[in-house]
Amino acid sequence: MDKPRKLFIKTYGCQMNVYDSERMAETLGAQGYVETASPDDADMILLNTCHIREKAAEKVYSELGRLKELKTAKPDLKIGVAGCVAQAEGAEIMRRQPMVDLVVGPQSYHRLPELEAKARGGQKALDTDFPEEDKFDRLAARPKARRGPTAFLTVQEGCDKFCAFCVVPYTRGAEVSRPAPRVLTEARDLVDRGVREITLLGQNVNAYHGAGVDGDWSLARLIHALAGIDGLERIRFTTSHPNDMTDDLIEAHGTCAKLMPYLHLPVQAGSDRILKRMNRAHTAESYIRLVERIRAARPDILMSGDFIVGFPEETEADFQATLDLVEEVTYGYAYSFKYSTRPGTPAAERAQVPEDEKADRLQRLQALLTRQQRAAQDAMVGRVVGVLFEREGREAGQMTGKSDYLHAVHVRDAGVAPGTLAPVRITGSGRNSLAGELAV
Ligand code: SF4
Numbered sequence: 001m002d003k004p005r006k007l008f009i010k011t012y013g014c015q016m017n018v019y020d021s022e023r024m025a026e027t028l029g030a031q032g033y034v035e036t037a038s039p040d041d042a043d044m045i046l047l048n049t050c051h052i053r054e055k056a057a058e059k060v061y062s063e064l065g066r067l068k069e070l071k072t073a074k075p076d077l078k079i080g081v082a083g084c085v086a087q088a089e090g091a092e093i094m095r096r097q098p099m100v101d102l103v104v105g106p107q108s109y110h111r112l113p114e115l116e117a118k119a120r121g122g123q124k125a126l127d128t129d130f131p132e133e134d135k136f137d138r139l140a141a142r143p144k145a146r147r148g149p150t151a152f153l154t155v156q157e158g159c160d161k162f163c164a165f166c167v168v169p170y171t172r173g174a175e176v177s178r179p180a181p182r183v184l185t186e187a188r189d190l191v192d193r194g195v196r197e198i199t200l201l202g203q204n205v206n207a208y209h210g211a212g213v214d215g216d217w218s219l220a221r222l223i224h225a226l227a228g229i230d231g232l233e234r235i236r237f238t239t240s241h242p243n244d245m246t247d248d249l250i251e252a253h254g255t256c257a258k259l260m261p262y263l264h265l266p267v268q269a270g271s272d273r274i275l276k277r278m279n280r281a282h283t284a285e286s287y288i289r290l291v292e293r294i295r296a297a298r299p300d301i302l303m304s305g306d307f308i309v310g311f312p313e314e315t316e317a318d319f320q321a322t323l324d325l326v327e328e329v330t331y332g333y334a335y336s337f338k339y340s341t342r343p344g345t346p347a348a349e350r351a352q353v354p355e356d357e358k359a360d361r362l363q364r365l366q367a368l369l370t371r372q373q374r375a376a377q378d379a380m381v382g383r384v385v386g387v388l389f390e391r392e393g394r395e396a397g398q399m400t401g402k403s404d405y406l407h408a409v410h411v412r413d414a415g416v417a418p419g420t421l422a423p424v425r426i427t428g429s430g431r432n433s434l435a436g437e438l439a440v
Contacts, residue, residue: 006042007028013052027113043076045078045079047064057088079100086106102116148418151195163278234404242266263303267287330372331369334373385405
């Protein structure tokens with residue numbers, strides 16, 4: 001019996017890359033690979049890359065540079081690059097780093113067995129197609145081993161929005177929704193393996209329209225169907241576009257008890273002029289009205305957002321409009337970044353805002369967002385919330401989990417196992433987490 005080969009996967013970027021790495025490990029697992037936590041004793045190293053930040057590709061090349069030594073010491077070691085930089089750069093990666101054996105895009109990783117065999121045979125293996133066949137149909141069946149209580153589940157990929165700053169439509173392709181029955185099967189399988197909370201993933205997840213037995217299903221319909229699975233206690237989804245928040249999805253926030261009261265709804269900016277230049281296809285006003293409708297359906301919902309400051313041509317007045325929108329909406333969470341050029345996107349060609357102005361605006365925006373986030377956390381003190389415990393905390397006897405609102409919660413002497421969902425009275429609010437006691 002051949003000695004199992006060791007696979008080291010390094011994952012960059014979004015939750016979908018986390019999900020993809022899991023599926024790639026399972027696919028190579030079916031080829032006899034076992035995962036290792038150290039690149040030093042790997043037989044194959046796979047970098048699952050992200051293209052969302054400036055110089056993303058350069059970071060991958062420097063990482064590959066660091067691996068050169070390992071490859072020199074171990075000539076049979078195979079090095080592969082996957083994910084969005086693989087898709088964007090393709091053969092250029094092998095030209096600049098000849099020691100790379102395999103390059104595979106996010107839509108082709110179901111072909112890893114053939115690519116791995118080709119690389120193992122000493123040939124270069126490159127695949128950045130957008131294949132006709134459904135990747136998920138051909139991926140290895142998921143292993144039956146027990147797993148932790150939370151899981152990601154990709155239901156939609158790609159994006160048709162073409163925001164002026166974003167590479168996703170180019171690296172992940174057009175929007176594709178997985179057939180609803182397949183998603184339900186994978187969800188049941190995850191629940192059988194111990195999962196109690198599933199986060200549905202998509203670059204534009206609320207544009208989901210997967211084929212069902214009786215026509216296309218919306219994301220709301222899929223969520224209601226998932227809620228019918230015994231043992232699945234919590235459902236979340238990310239990432240959404242304001243223009244795809246359909247009436248039935250807003251309604252689901254009010255009627256589906258298993259749909260958690262947390263919504264990540266990026267807006268990026270508060271100035272209509274900049275939203276237009278970003279090709280976001282909505283206004284600040286329509287976004288604010290939409291949030292009001294969502295809050296009417298689920299008054300305690302915690303809103304989360306994404307913001308870009310210093311987008312090309314953004315003036316101080318435009319930025320002030322972003323601060324005004326944040327004041328009006330109030331966020332429990334938010335992710336904010338300085339605009340950075342991404343090769344091949346329309347905005348990359350435009351007049352850039354000076355770096356120091358970007359830095360100043362980011363600091364002012366983050367100061368406001370941090371105040372709001374802290375206030376949202378402090379408001380939880382004294383309340384009883386549901387917590388799904390995931391693992392032991394740093395302190396002895398401490399257990400850690402996430403609340404319905406996705407806050408991290410630590411409980412001392414909880415005496416509960418990972419996977420336990422229990423009511424917790426919040427007793428304290430820290431920098432990025434809450435403290436509590438079991439409310440039983
Ligand atoms: S909606 Fe999101 S993924 Fe799609 S192009 Fe815009 S920023 Fe990118």
